[in-house]
Amino acid sequence: MIIGHKKQWEILIKSKNYQAFLFSGQESLGKKKIAIEFAKFLRCQGKQKPCDQCSECLEIEKKISSDFVLVEPEQDIKINEIREIKRKMFLSTNSFKIAIIDKAHLMTKDSQNCFLKILEEPHKNTIFVLITEHPDLLLPTILSRVQQIKFFPVSKTEIQQQISEQEIIEYSLNQPGKALSLTLEKIKEYKNIINRLEKIKNYNIGDRFLEAKKISQENLSEIFFIWLCYLRKTFLEQCKNKKNYADTKKNIKNLQTISSLLGRTNVNKKLATELLLLELK
């Protein structure tokens, strides 16, 4: 399923004679998803391409197709990996081969030079898709040999056309990549996290200390992020309805301070959470 990015998709499926593409744009827009759908489109044997049912589509989805390479690096992409991609891509068969390199900016200088050589000796039926939020970190000589396709945040209406659950849209922050990974299960979890915040407001000091101990052992950054989203939304509603927003504003400020401390310093998690929960109104 593709959400938004209609223009980009049209350019891709109508493109001819292109050997390499560069998908650029911020994170979580669904660039990798589109690249995988494009790989299916090129190899699909169904009538409506990609059909998501034929063996080619399924093999790509499961990442077991021998004509499909997907690099999802955690760290620098070394030259050996690029050589391996080259070997797989240039094995002689007549069928289309597609290689997707996510986070292409993680290619080292040597890797980029090696990749450039691949682009310089075009090979029939091979397509490369580079994906990056930082195209400026790629060699100009690579940039000049690829067709660049830019991706932008998708509107809520476009997301809504595909996903009906209002809450998924609310939590996706206009990033389709995020909307797709957000399940209703996850949203239930988010709601529990929000309920927890509301409950703490009625706790006595002792219970607040106990809760702080518990929370500090969980996924703090996720919990704080969700609380922040929720408090911001509450704040906007209170402003709009001319209600008293002083407490919410104070809570947001404290949460921002503690989150930033946790992100930048080695501050004790339990202590920081205690400070936050004691002040919560």
Ligand SMILES: [Zn+2]
């Ligand atoms: Zn298919």
